[in-house]
Amino acid sequence: MSVVQLEFVKVLDGLAGAEGPVFDNRGNFYLVAPEVEVDGKAAGQILRVDLSKTPAQAELVCAPNVDGHGGIPAGCQADREGNLYVADMRLGILHVKPNGEFTQLTKVDDGGRTMQGCNDCIMDYEGNLWVTAPAGSIAPSPYQRFFEEPLGSVYCLTSNKRVIHLDSGFRFPNGISVIHDENLRPSKLIVAETPTRLLWSYDIKGPGVVTNKSVWGKLPDCSCESGPDGMDFDENGNLLVAHWGSSYIEVFGPTGGDPVKRIKCPFDKPSNLHFEPGTNTVYVTEHTNHALWRFQWEHRGQHQYCEK
Template sequence: MNKTEWVTAELALDTKSKLGEGPHWNRGLEQLLFVDIVKGLVHVFQPGTKEHDIHSLDGMPSSVIPIADGGWAVTMQDGVYRYNPQQRELSLVVQIEADLPGNRFNDAKCDPSGRLWAGTMDIGFQDYTGSLYLVEADGRVRTMLSQVGCSNGIAWDERKGAMYYIDTMKPEVCGFRYDAATGEISERRKLLEWPSNAGSPDGMTIDAEGQLWIAHWGGGRVSRWNPDTGELLGELAVPAPNVTSCVFGGAALDELYITTAREGLSASELDAYPLAGGLFVAKPGVTGTASRRFG
């Protein structure tokens, strides 16, 4: 994608999510999982057949990730849960930050070894009370980062031994040296200068070429960046101001699915952007990396 080229994402599903987030491509079943945090919903969408199922949970699910031995791992306000989508039952795996009722979990993903990385944030978006946690398959928890404002996008490049991470409140897109064997991260570094007129960096994914795709909350786009040089490589326009996250999907991983939110928009903005809160898709001309299961 040339830096000057703009491709516009198209509506895939008109969910009108209050806070759409956490897209995960469930390869094999060819389905997209994503959540509406505020409404407490998990959406299951099969683009090939247009089938759409909704699971309503009692709480604020911020991510949903298939577990290797069945079911889904769901981050809720106070920890990680296992969800049985057939019986629609939720059970606690590990409670985290029960002593911080002003926090909730936000973005979460699994690393190349199947460990769950899940971060928290201050619900009021005021204080740096969040943390980034690593959760093992047996429920053991490690605190990897503290004094986080709004824990958001996470991505890994196995070839480089690198992990990339976004704290939206700072706003900061940074990189670490990543040890796949232990999960340890080190050598934190700033990757790029975030544009002051482009909203805030939110969710993120990585393509097969090792380039980062970052959603712009308040910026109406997804941008592509070179993490080695900090260069802006291209942008996708999204007909919704608050773009929250993105993931590659489709049989060839050549479709970029993009979640958005209606939260934070005025009545006049909602009139101007009636598709806000929808799920969008684009074919940006590159292939992505596969979403990973927990465990």
């Protein structure tokens, strides 16, 4: 397995946490600052970043708050109308308009169970949103994260707005992605489990329907606390995975297994990554200095739902 040395350029730093990088179909770039607090209470922010300026400049879109409970936004996806879907560790799944208006989509899933706090999300080409949930019940319940206990879950928000609980039993499910078949139909769901360094897969049988959970890949062992965080596919079907705590981005081939390459980062805690549409440019968030970086990869990114 080769180690690839690439030039990383720092775009922005000084954020209160940095997660959830995403472009919409209008070229706007967003990320979240989950660690903002006001009077000791969560007050995470969703930010729009002007990348045309040096250094880039972030402006507040909104700081989600439901019934007096601030959010901890962690992951984002864009739809075809320029809206965001946000996975929030305190508030579940949010719908955010470009003007900052937001809606908490549900407090319970389709089975009537209280939603768990959510961390990351991916939208397939049919408009279904697949979401990891490593936290306890959403606010007003006390904030919990399941890192050691296997109580994390995975959901699907279908295109007709049903929130389906797919599975549980994860120790901090984190990054998530979808493989599509030759007909561009969603065929396989990939879920990162951070403490175990495992990437799990499910066969997708339809919106909110999965079967055959199995290990798809495993990140290299590390002497420090580390594990998979956010991820994104390139156009050749390679999966780039932020290996939090290791100083690497792991590159898996289309069939998983072990990484085929490692990208060395100039920081130790890459948290998430996202391709700029139609380009080789990858934007990476990191926890060490709460910063945003970019680098050029060998291939362009895979098309996103919002682009099609």
